[in-house]
Amino acid sequence: MGLKAYLNDIVEAVVTTAKGMRITARYGVDPREEVTLQYPEERWEIPQGYRGFLHNDIKTCTACNMCVKVCPVDCISLESVRGADKKMVLCSYDINIGRCMYCGLCVEVCPVNSLMHTPGYEMASVTRGELILHFITEDAAEIKARVARQVAEAAAKAAALAAIKAVEVPSSGTAGPPAAGTPKPAEAQAAAKAAEVPSSGTEPTPAPEKKG
Amino acid sequence: MEALALSLVHAVPPLAGVPLWTVTLLLMVVAAAVILVFALTFEGVGSLVLRKVAGDIQARIGPNRVGPNGILQFLADGVKLVLKEDIIPANADRLLFKLAPYFVFVGSFAAFVVVPFGVGLIAADLNIGIYYVMAVTSLVVIGVLLAGWASNNKWALLGGMRAAAQIVSYEIPVGMALIPAVLIAGSLSLQDIVRSQGGLLGIFGWNLFHNPFTFFSFFLYFTAAQAETNQTPFDLPEAESELVSGYNVEYSGIRFGLFFLAEFGDMFIVAALSTACFLGGWNVPFFHVGTLPWIWGNLLSLGVFLTKAFAMVLIMMWVRWTLPRLRVDQLMRMAWKYLVPLTFVNLLGVSLWLLVFRGKGIPGMIASLFG
Numbered sequence: 411m412g413l414k415a416y417l418n419d420i421v422e423a424v425v426t427t428a429k430g431m432r433i434t435a436r437y438g439v440d441p442r443e444e445v446t447l448q449y450p451e452e453r454w455e456i457p458q459g460y461r462g463f464l465h466n467d468i469k470t471c472t473a474c475n476m477c478v479k480v481c482p483v484d485c486i487s488l489e490s491v492r493g494a495d496k497k498m499v500l501c502s503y504d505i506n507i508g509r510c511m512y513c514g515l516c517v518e519v520c521p522v523n524s525l526m527h528t529p530g531y532e533m534a535s536v537t538r539g540e541l542i543l544h545f546i547t548e549d550a551a552e553i554k555a556r557v558a559r560q561v562a563e564a565a566a567k568a569a570a571l572a573a574i575k576a577v578e579v580p581s582s583g584t585a586g587p588p589a590a591g592t593p594k595p596a597e598a599q600a601a602a603k604a605a606e607v608p609s610s611g612t613e614p615t616p617a618p619e620k621k622g
Numbered sequence: 623m624e625a626l627a628l629s630l631v632h633a634v635p636p637l638a639g640v641p642l643w644t645v646t647l648l649l650m651v652v653a654a655a656v657i658l659v660f661a662l663t664f665e666g667v668g669s670l671v672l673r674k675v676a677g678d679i680q681a682r683i684g685p686n687r688v689g690p691n692g693i694l695q696f697l698a699d700g701v702k703l704v705l706k707e708d709i710i711p712a713n714a715d716r717l718l719f720k721l722a723p724y725f726v727f728v729g730s731f732a733a734f735v736v737v738p739f740g741v742g743l744i745a746a747d748l749n750i751g752i753y754y755v756m757a758v759t760s761l762v763v764i765g766v767l768l769a770g771w772a773s774n775n776k777w778a779l780l781g782g783m784r785a786a787a788q789i790v791s792y793e794i795p796v797g798m799a800l801i802p803a804v805l806i807a808g809s810l811s812l813q814d815i816v817r818s819q820g821g822l823l824g825i826f827g828w829n830l831f832h833n834p835f836t837f838f839s840f841f842l843y844f845t846a847a848q849a850e851t852n853q854t855p856f857d858l859p860e861a862e863s864e865l866v867s868g869y870n871v872e873y874s875g876i877r878f879g880l881f882f883l884a885e886f887g888d889m890f891i892v893a894a895l896s897t898a899c900f901l902g903g904w905n906v907p908f909f910h911v912g913t914l915p916w917i918w919g920n921l922l923s924l925g926v927f928l929t930k931a932f933a934m935v936l937i938m939m940w941v942r943w944t945l946p947r948l949r950v951d952q953l954m955r956m957a958w959k960y961l962v963p964l965t966f967v968n969l970l971g972v973s974l975w976l977l978v979f980r981g982k983g984i985p986g987m988i989a990s991l992f993g
Contacts, residue, residue, distance in 0.1 A: 419960070420960065420964075427941075427944070427945065430944045430945060431940060431941065431944050433944075434679045434940060434943060434944040435940065437678065437679050437680070437681055438675065438678040438679045438940070439678070443681045444678075444681055444682065444683060445681050445682070446681075446682050446683045448683070
């Protein structure tokens, strides 16, 4: 190393140190450079389309099972039964938020937009069970029993209605449809009953829907 | 101290019956306590300021939870250090392990004896002041090496070895860079050195502006002293990222606290020495402090001295958070290939200057031109 390189080293050391110190001084005195967000007191603004915790509006949910099927980590599970009005009734709707990876696929597939992301992102618990969100607080068995009762009532009502109709049809409606006159009142009642039974059956929904 | 004790005995008649050495001893204890309190306060507040400066420079906030804006953080830290369990590793050399922090702390704290805080505020105006500081701060090497050895830990030993090599190497440039101030004052006493920078030239009376060589000398001293006291660009003995925490890795509680205090004490000593030797010490520009009443003169000079010293401490912190740590070979190369030759050349330059111009500096010559 010659003398020139030696002196060059010294000059470079001084110059680069001065340069670095100028930069740190700028950071030191300029309060706008501060990037710290003092979390519990200050929060960042949630951006639009932020995928936070999931929320299901159970009033609009149709229990279509799309979210359960699409969820890649199987964190959603639901149970439903066919209600009196032929629509599915939710018995339970649980999301294991500890397992959820916030991919948003379930929200995307939801046909009635009942499942949505909230801006929430804070949750802590001492047991993993607390991380399962129950959107239906009522006991599933109770709901099932209630729905079964309603279905039975509806079936009974329909049967009674059909019976009345069947009784009324031949007496008042002889002038009506001539072709319809063929079945006898008792047969009509039986046919109506037979038509009702399979659709309004009190048994719970088919097996695939209970999966998950 | 003897003179002060004598005047105290004269001033307070009831003390006449007490032997003079008792009064002197008591005065010494009081002086030591005052300086100890000052040192501890400086170290506490210094650690807080260090963290705040670090926060600012790194675009963070720094401690702000304890007390308003975090100003009580150092108290919390101190209480924590005192209350922590004092652990001694099973295979450590117990005696040396316990001894090491005291060596380090005493080596750092003893240097406060000759720090010229004000016109009359100095614990002992030794006629070998600078020499004493150099000698006493070398005690730190032994403490650090002992700590590294006694911990029976590879990292600690490596840190101790590095510290020994580093401090011994950098003693030379530090001494050589301080000698110009000694040459100009013609005395090793720090009070004499400070007095030699007074006069009517104001800040141009400072040794810093005496001649170009002393100007460089200041920066050389500052660099070498940072290395000698293991400040951050040269903190190889405790390099957190390589040696976990270096020589003090096995220490906890108050013993670790002593190392910590010594580090900050060294910081202040470096700042105080550079202030006293190059930045005019307690001299108030254009003004003779000695002409004021004793108490006001001392307070004013104390204020001036502390302002300069704390400014230097801030600059040290600034450097600390700017530069990355050197490698061991780079550190040694810097000492032996750059700082040692440069300080020697510098010393030669100052000596020749003083010989040729009969001890006059550039500002003095300019002033004499205008009468």
